[in-house]
Amino acid sequence: GAVVSQHPSWVICKSGTSVKIECRSLDFQATTMFWYRQFPKQSLMLMATSNEGSKATYEQGVEKDKFLINHASLTLSTLTVTSAHPEDSSFYICSAPAGNLGRHEQFFGPGTRLTVL
């Protein structure tokens, strides 16, 4: 299957600082990438859809000024959590459509564990 990487795999930061998370498609190009957040013992919640060359589309309730998304190239999307607070601590996962696009399959990165102190 297609490979998606994320960096960093984990990060600890102080409250009020900003954190950038990278999502890369390693062996394919992705004009669209998705960002999810997952709290402990819960499922994945879609935060936003990242579109190469245009603005991201945010799900209802997700603050676009707090979670900045930049899809700079066909293989890289970044999520920046600005002015992070302890309640932003979570597992952030990105995905990209790949394989048989007609089947709407997505391949996920390994996730980034964010802890805000």
Added chain:
Amino acid sequence: TQLLEQSPQFLSIQEGENLTVYCNSSSVFSSLQWYRQEPGEGPVLLVTVVTGGEVKKLKRLTFQFGDARKDSSLHITAAQPGDTGLYLCAGSSYSNSGYALNFGKGTSLLVTP
């Protein structure tokens, strides 16, 4: 957002037992995927079903898509400790964002030796 109800949420069984996980919705999906996620890792795609009534087998795992493409089931035969993990179903539907996945809440499976 189209809701997917997954059941059971938690399941603890002994090695060798069989189990079935259900994924139900009132909405029709273009396709439905099953993923398995281990702690601290991203979900890994197990299977995609597209056609109503479709049955797919992956070793001891059998996946079925309902005739109306609104529900699906995952059956594991003779479960092994290596099957332990979070099983997630996800339905694909078109929205303003394009095709996005709506995830069920997941079934946390623990298989003990």
